[in-house]
């Protein structure tokens with residue numbers, strides 16, 4: 160892998176490990192907590208931020224979780240004023256994840272006025288019985304209400320998260336949810352097939368035989384997703400991600416996102432409102448991760464913070480790094496992983512870009528795998544790039560496996 164120490168890290172992920180209640184499918188690290196724990200976490204987080212210091216200039220910031228929108232006004236004010244002191248408020252793209260049950264106009268205005276310019280709202284479904292089955296804390300009407308609040312607060316870049324292949328979800332129910340969600344007019348949509356994660360209630364129910372997986376139905380739902388999003392003017396740029404072109408809204412402005420006087424590294428062949436922060440992950444870029452369970456990826460080393468809020472706080476209070484594990488893959492394995500991630504993007508891997516990022520020529524090191532995917536009809540080799548076909552994208556995880564060395 161090429162280590163470009165000259166290129167500064169410009170992406171920041173902050174994990175907020177709190178949820179009002181755990182959803183039945185979710186394995187992200189989060190828990191219900193009292194105010195004292197949340198305040199202790201914020202104190203620790205601010206110290207972790209201070210360690211990065213004001214030299215760091217984030218161009219993309221992503222507050223994920225957990226449920227960042229669960230923090231109250233006072234708690235957000237502490238975080239935002241610390242970030243202001245560090246000079247971190249001018250990121251080109253700054254996303255905060257929200258749950259529809261925890262959006263308020265005051266909070267939304269506070270975030271917007273401090274530079275947050277993108278909200279990602281977890282909707283999952285607009286069908287009440289399915290919301291119940293998923294253990295969601297919100298109703299469908301809260302989704303519409305919160306969306307409206309976010310617009311009123313001035314957010315013009317909103318993402319909605321949906322899930323499909325939920326147990327009991329019929330193709331008709333999915334069509335209707337998708338149709339209603341697209342009618343809301345968000346700029347971005349992320350839509351994931353349900354993954355049965357170990358240690359979740361949904362996984363236990365599957366193992367207990369309460370329902371079965373239906374691969375054909377999941378494929379039909381994915382087809383529906385691709386068709387309906389295209390018809391609504393979205394462009395698919397990654398297996399699960401769809402975005403509008405900015406020109407759809409602003410009459411032809413470019414997609415450059417300005418921050419600190421220089422544009423966030425742009426990428427050809429993605430819609431203007433694609434999530435730049437996630438593109439950096441898929442392209443093997445470096446990033447800092449703060450908060451319990453957050454991962455950092457720096458100079459090819461992946462380090463994970465403790466996935467336990469009280470241990471995370473203890474470590475920081477003792478003046479020690481809250482890191483639980485570190486991993487440095489051998490260069491070839493890392494390049495393979497980068498190949499696998501980037502192939503999730505519709506644009507695939509431009510050969511030149513892959514070589515710049517990893518130091519490897521995709522065509523030489525993975526010639527057999529590229530041939531195999533092409534024979535299956537899952538991929539195409541073009542003059543300048545290798546990319547999955549629409550059929551290959553449906554099986555992107557299996558396709559990506561071939562590249563892991």
Ligand SMILES: C[S@@+](CC[C@H](N)C(=O)[O-])C[C@H]1O[C@@H](n2cnc3c(N)ncnc32)[C@H](O)[C@@H]1O
Nearest residue numbers: 184185224225226257258281320351352353354
């Ligand atoms: C970390 S969650 C944050 C969203 C926010 N906490 C909420 O749920 O309202 C990010 C997204 O990951 C997706 N997700 C989480 N667990 C999943 C699973 N097991 N299978 C598929 N998608 C999942 C959901 O769509 C969710 O909105």
Ligand code: SF4
Nearest residue numbers: 178181182185224225
């Ligand atoms: S999906 Fe979101 S709200 Fe539900 S448990 Fe996971 S992080 Fe929390």
